[in-house]
Amino acid sequence: MKMEDEVPVIDLAGTQDDAGLKSVGAQIAKACEEWGFFQIINHGVDLSLMDRIQEAYREFFYLPPEEKQKYLVDDQFQGWCCPEMSGHARVKKIGLITPETCEYMYHDVLYGDPDRQNLVPPNPPALRATVLEYATQVRALQERVLAALSQELGLEADALRRLFAPADVGIRANFYPLKTDDNTVGVLPAHSDAPVFTFLLADKVPGLEIRRHGRWMQVEPLQNAFIVNVADCLEVVSNGRFKSVEHKGGGNEGRERISIGAFYNPARAATIGPVAQLLDESSRRPRYGSARFADLQDQLVAKGVHGKRYVEALKIPVEGS
Ligand SMILES: O=C(O)CCC(=O)C(=O)O
C-alpha cells in the first residue's frame, strides 16, 4: 500500500505549549484539508482512563436488556438503543435506529446542568464518573487541536473555541457484538458527523471505514491513538477548506468491537456559518449559509443520519452552474 493511502498520523508529543502546538498546526490543517481524517498519538489523555472507559461501556452492554431498557433513548437523543428496539414508539420517533443498525449509547455529558450528567447510567457503578472524567480530558485535548486550527486559518488561537462556546462533549459508544449464525451484527450506516470534530477511541479491532475518492477504505487503528475526523460545523466555519468526510462503522467477524466517539458539540445557540474574517481576507464568497447548531441538531434527531445531508443543505449553489 502506498504511503498516501494511509490516514495521516500526527504526533502531539511536546506540543503542550504554544510554540509546540504551532509546530504541528500545519500538519493538522493539511490532514483536515486532504483527508478530513487523521490519527493522533502522544496526545496526553490518560491511557488507563481510555482502558477504563472501554471496560465500563463493555460492562454496560453486557447487562441484561431489561436493565439497559431503563435508559432507552429519549427525544433529545440521550440514552441507549439496540436494533431489537427499533419498533418501539419512542425509538421510531427519533428515527435513528433500524433493525440493521448497531447497539449504542449516547449522552451529552458536560452541559452545566448536573441533571443531564445524571442521565449517564449508574450501572455499572464506575460508568458515570469515568465518562465525565474522560469527556473533561478529551475536551481539553480537542481545544488544543482547535487552537492549532484557528491559528492555521489566520485567526486568534481562541477564535474557534469562542465561536462554539460553551461547547459540550457528546459521548457515543457503539457496540458490535460477536456475530452468531442466526444474528447479524448491526452497523453504523454511512454518515458525516454534525459537530465540529470527533475523537474516536477505536477498538484494537478495526471496523471504521471512510469514503476516500469515491471508495470505502478501512482505517487501521493505532494502539492508544485517537482517530480524529472533521465534522460538518468545521467544514462550514472554514468555508469548505476542511472537509467533513463520510464514514461508517461495523463489527469484525469473529471479534467483538466497541468504538467510543467524543463529539465536540457547539453550544446549541451558536451560529454556524463561514467565519467572516476568512471571507474578508481572501474575498472568497461564502460557500455555505448559516444556521443555529440547535437547528442542525434537531433536524438530525428528527430525520436521522444519512450521508452528508445537513452540510449539503447549507451549501450555497455557485451562480450559473
Ligand atoms: O464504529 C465506528 O468506528 C464509527 C463510529 C462513528 O462514526 C460514530 O459514532 O459517529
Ligand SMILES: [Fe+2]
Ligand atoms: Fe461518525
